[in-house]
Amino acid sequence: MSVLEIKDLHVSVQTDQGVKQILNGVNLTINEGEIHAIMGPNGSGKSTLAYTIAGHPKYHVEGGSILLDGAEVLTMTVDQRARAGLFLAMQYPVEIPGVTVTNFLRTAKTAIDGEAPAIRTWIKDVRGAMTNLRMDKSFAERNVNEGFSGGEKKRNEILQLELLKPKFAVLDETDSGLDVDALKIVSEGVNRAKENTGLGLLLITHYTRILRYIHPDFVHVFVNGRIAEQGGPELADRLEDEGYDRFLVPEIVN
Amino acid sequence: MSAVPTLKTTPAPTAPPESTTQHGNKAHTDGRFGYVPVQTRSDRFKSVNVADFDAVTGREAVWKLSPVAKFTDLTAGELDGSVYPISSDPVDGVTVDWVDRSDARIGTAGTPEERAAANAWSTFEKALAITVSGEEAKEITVTRADLGASPRAAHVIIEAKPFSQATVILQNTGDARLSENVEIILGESSNLTVVSVQEWNTGAVHLTNHFASVGKDARLKHVVVSLGGSIVRVNPSVRLAGSGSDTLLLGLYFADAGQHLEQQVYVFHDAPHSRSRVTYKGALQGQDARTVWIGDVLIGNKAAGTDSYEQNRNLVLSEGTRADSIPNLEIETGDIVGAGHASATGRFDDEQLFYLQSRGITEEEARRLVVRGFLTEVIQQIGSPTLEARLQETIEAELLSSASLPAAVEAR
Numbered sequence: 001m002s003v004l005e006i007k008d009l010h011v012s013v014q015t016d017q018g019v020k021q022i023l024n025g026v027n028l029t030i031n032e033g034e035i036h037a038i039m040g041p042n043g044s045g046k047s048t049l050a051y052t053i054a055g056h057p058k059y060h061v062e063g064g065s066i067l068l069d070g071a072e073v074l075t076m077t078v079d080q081r082a083r084a085g086l087f088l089a090m091q092y093p094v095e096i097p098g099v100t101v102t103n104f105l106r107t108a109k110t111a112i113d114g115e116a117p118a119i120r121t122w123i124k125d126v127r128g129a130m131t132n133l134r135m136d137k138s139f140a141e142r143n144v145n146e147g148f149s150g151g152e153k154k155r156n157e158i159l160q161l162e163l164l165k166p167k168f169a170v171l172d173e174t175d176s177g178l179d180v181d182a183l184k185i186v187s188e189g190v191n192r193a194k195e196n197t198g199l200g201l202l203l204i205t206h207y208t209r210i211l212r213y214i215h216p217d218f219v220h221v222f223v224n225g226r227i228a229e230q231g232g233p234e235l236a237d238r239l240e241d242e243g244y245d246r247f248l249v250p251e252i253v254n
Numbered sequence: 255m256s257a258v259p260t261l262k263t264t265p266a267p268t269a270p271p272e273s274t275t276q277h278g279n280k281a282h283t284d285g286r287f288g289y290v291p292v293q294t295r296s297d298r299f300k301s302v303n304v305a306d307f308d309a310v311t312g313r314e315a316v317w318k319l320s321p322v323a324k325f326t327d328l329t330a331g332e333l334d335g336s337v338y339p340i341s342s343d344p345v346d347g348v349t350v351d352w353v354d355r356s357d358a359r360i361g362t363a364g365t366p367e368e369r370a371a372a373n374a375w376s377t378f379e380k381a382l383a384i385t386v387s388g389e390e391a392k393e394i395t396v397t398r399a400d401l402g403a404s405p406r407a408a409h410v411i412i413e414a415k416p417f418s419q420a421t422v423i424l425q426n427t428g429d430a431r432l433s434e435n436v437e438i439i440l441g442e443s444s445n446l447t448v449v450s451v452q453e454w455n456t457g458a459v460h461l462t463n464h465f466a467s468v469g470k471d472a473r474l475k476h477v478v479v480s481l482g483g484s485i486v487r488v489n490p491s492v493r494l495a496g497s498g499s500d501t502l503l504l505g506l507y508f509a510d511a512g513q514h515l516e517q518q519v520y521v522f523h524d525a526p527h528s529r530s531r532v533t534y535k536g537a538l539q540g541q542d543a544r545t546v547w548i549g550d551v552l553i554g555n556k557a558a559g560t561d562s563y564e565q566n567r568n569l570v571l572s573e574g575t576r577a578d579s580i581p582n583l584e585i586e587t588g589d590i591v592g593a594g595h596a597s598a599t600g601r602f603d604d605e606q607l608f609y610l611q612s613r614g615i616t617e618e619e620a621r622r623l624v625v626r627g628f629l630t631e632v633i634q635q636i637g638s639p640t641l642e643a644r645l646q647e648t649i650e651a652e653l654l655s656s657a658s659l660p661a662a663v664e665a666r
Contacts, residue, residue, distance in 0.1 A: 054277070054613075055611075057604070078317055078608060078612055079613075079616050082611070082612055082615075088612055090612075093535070094605045094609045096609065096610065097601075097602065098624050099623055107619065111619065112613070113616035141628075160613060164614070
């Protein structure tokens with residue numbers, strides 16, 4: 001069984017005002033098949049955690065480690081991490097000029113699997129996944145994310161999640177900017193991916209509404225760059241009622 | 255609208271008489287009073303004689319985006335107009351020979367609009383003539399590889415006889431400091447593809463004007479591929495002279511550090527039911543990589559039923575580059591099918607690289623994917639499978655050799 005372990009992770013970024021410490025000792029273990037929700041106020045470091053796992057060069061790891069089945073992820077390049085089985089669904093997927101969705105998906109699949117997918121089944125898989133996500137066929141020939149609406153970009157992320165079949169996926173505020181219909185479609189896609197591959201999920205969100213459709217096994221409250229409280233799904237309900245004030249007050253005094 | 259400042263066509267009127275009008279309520283006296291810029295692209299000053307042009311300052315419309323100080327030998331110096339070595343394999347239906355300046359075809363497709371072109375025109379001793387006949391499709395490659403590093407003038411004629419069909423590839427390699435004019439003459443219902451490939455050595459300078467005249471129901475596909483050389487300026491100018499004439503102008507350029515690649519495209523719809531499509535795509539990579547694209551389309555008053563569209567796309571792959579892109583559309587008749595233009599310059603940056611890498615794609619592959627995807631649209635339309643495959647390889651090699659190094663450092 002696969003396991004992703006984050007141990008005492010400290011991360012900083014370089015800003016105009018100098019080095020800013022963002023993550024202050026994050027500990028988290030995700031087993032295959034588990035869904036962990038990370039919830040927290042804006043600026044608490046949730047997205048930093050997501051990007052650090054994926055290996056974005058902007059974030060500097062000061063200490064700690066991330067282990068995927070015992071192998072150190074932090075020494076891997078971005079593409080090596082993806083090939084090792086990690087996936088990040090981005091909050092703001094970028095446009096890639098000149099590269100069609102079809103070409104991109106095939107290249108990524110080939111890179112991840114180490115060999116080109118069999119043409120016939122691959123085309124069928126792509127079409128099926130697109131239909132499930134209510135994506136029009138014309139998407140396949142458009143450049144990646146170019147001119148896509150916010151909702152279309154998120155669907156395109158989940159399309160990749162379903163086709164690339166990672167062991168662990170981090171969904172960074174995938175719910176933001178989605179209307180309720182799109183939220184349902186995207187959530188169905190995530191649930192389908194989990195059902196089909198049994199992947200582990202780290203669901204990063206500010207709001208609880210996506211948790212109505214994707215049910216977490218664990219909920220972690222993220223404040224000031226570390227996990228302030230954890231519990232089961234009931235913790236999300238409590239946050240829904242109370243908000244994050246309870247966690248923020250002591251920090252201000254501090 | 256295109257507008258070229260030149261005083262040659264519009265003599266300044268005499269100063270207005272002194273009057274007693276209120277202070278301030280009179281014409282300005284800034285020295286260019288009465289100056290009217292050229293109103294139409296086709297009205298630009300033209301001459302085959304170098305002495306008719308003033309010395310180049312770099313402020314002229316045709317020169318203002320070019321590093322003119324780096325090739326004064328071509329605009330103002332003496333050029334060697336002698337015959338140079340060429341090579342080509344014999345092809346049925348195509349003759350390649352040197353003809354005298356008195357050849358009747360010379361001057362029928364166009365006339366220089368700037369000094370370097372006029373300098374070449376005044377100096378060349380013999381013109382290289384590539385003459386196509388016969389209705390069967392055929393392809394010929396004429397290679398110029400030994401032009402040398404001293405300033406040179408050249409004149410090329412490519413003629414497609416009525417109803418003939420061919421692809422003519424001008425393959426340019428080696429050293430060069432060359433100013434030249436190429437005249438492309440399409441007889442009635444001919445179908446000609448001209449591909450000019452610039453793969454010069456690093457220090458080469460090449461300034462060329464391609465003047466094409468497309469006859470009734472004829473079709474010209476013109477492709478400019480500029481990859482190698484220090485300064486390469488290829489300006490195709492196509493006159494759709496016969497009714498039903500059609501042209502597809504394609505361009506593909508990849509500028510590395512310090513390279514200046516320029517193309518000023520001009521399509522003149524001068525006959526009814528003529529059609530033009532212009533697609534130029536360029537990639538830029540490395541410090542001071544520079545590209546210029548100017549696309550002028552003039553739909554003249556005789557060109558009812560014209561259908562025209564031009565576009566330029568640039569892909570910026572690193573910091574420190576500059577891409578100029580200037581589409582101009584001038585329409586003298588309202589009775590047209592369509593006329594449009596588009597220009598876009600996009601950037602391939604670290605965030606895009608991160609996105610592709612986060613899907614398992616290596617950095618090298620990511621760059622290749624983006625550039626290949628971007629340029630393929632043009633390459634695929636050339637219509638010569640051998641050349642297409644070779645260009646694809648050349649571009650990928652260029653991509654790896656020139657810029658993956660600084661980019662890798664940047665991305666840590």
